Amino acid sequence: MKSLTLLASLFALASSALAQSTAPQYGQCGGQSWTGATICPSGWSCTYSNPYYSQCLPGAATTTVSSITGGGGGSSSSPTSTSTSSAASGTTTLQAGYSFIRAVEDPNFHKYLQSETLNTPSTAVLGSPSTAGQFEITNGQLIYNANGTTPLYAVVEGRANSTVMKLGMSWSTTPASGANAGTFMWSGDTLEWSIPTITRPALNAWLVCPDAADNLLLYINLGPYDYQTPTGCADETIHAYTGATATP
Template sequence: MITYLSLAASVALLVGGASAQTQSQYGQCGGIGWSGPTLCPSGWSCQKLNDYYSQCLPGSATPTPTTTSNPGSPPVTTLPPTTTNNPGATPTLAPGYSFIRAVEDPNFHKYLRSEVSSTASDAVLGEPVDAAQFQITGGQLVQNANGKSLYAIVEAYTGADQKKLQVTWSATPSTSGAFSWSGDTVLWHDPNVPRPQDNAWLVCPDADGNRDLYINLGPYSYQTPAGCADETIHAYTGSTPTD
């Protein structure tokens, strides 16, 4: 006797077969609209980087952040510590985190960090060996500073004569604007700050040669402030930062 599958059953089998396939290391395994493989190789797990992209990364599932709040205050997120390295050793990416780096000259593959490592100081781009690790949650860009949360704070906007807003790190969450991902690109938006492009950033050296990070309030690569370079900054989820 010949048995015919219904169309719905056939589709279910096809979808189930795709979901059961194993994705490659560092391959996409989930996200809104994703219909490809959702399983990762042995010793790897599917880690959510944003609503549209999850990736096969080494290790177990993403640790769950602990969030506490006081009435009238922004939530505070406590993150588990990242992997501890010896001084001068290249950092290893912890599950659920991303490095963030620029991809254009003159700051090609310079990585986001604190000017003074793991402390509340200026946000700067530096060498791979000093790369910090990040999550974006609840509109906050959160740096894991050896188990302590540092939050990206954008300088207050005071008027149309400003061309850029400096970014610093604080132990207290930001109360204005919101960070988000667009694919792997870092965005910042505040409805009270006029800005043509949410993905436009500037890197401007300070008096000591540190590459300070700024929100660019102008269009990308147009009327760039003297001494600064236009940049976009992106998540990088390789196991170690590369040059």
């Protein structure tokens, strides 16, 4: 009995020490089910992004509050920001009912979803926070609020045959339709895509593959996440961010 009590005490001390350790700059410091470090380095603060993710950012803490309507099924609502707090680098304020979408790990840390030719029908890419797009999901369609007035719709290319393991995505002035339309949805703050004709090991698996001009082209990964990654590409998951502006 004494041994069990001692082990329980040691476990509690270890858990407390972990929670009191310091997270790295730009590292995660909170969120639902987060068990890692919750203290940021001196001069940095743990800044709320959404219920699943808080991050160490330079300067004073912000007071963002957001609500998430989870994914699944054919219709989802985009995470909605209810904050007017400011952040560095972004040039536009997030509109009500929309969210930014970004990668949260290297080598594309805090690169934001947008169009290759800004705010026009073109290839879907990840890019600078200063040109980040704003998005919502309605009836399974991922909609890009281009220029704040012109909606663009995510269109996924068709799969030519079973050997094709990544599908390109682009923006169109007309909604996706037909056999290749598929369904976009939120799972927590993570963007997923599914289609009845393809069985995917991970619905949230994406690939980012630079082209010859170093544009970061975004693809849906039909294979396992972080396994047999195509040469030159990086495995990513991409997430909603509902701060007032896009942060680096």
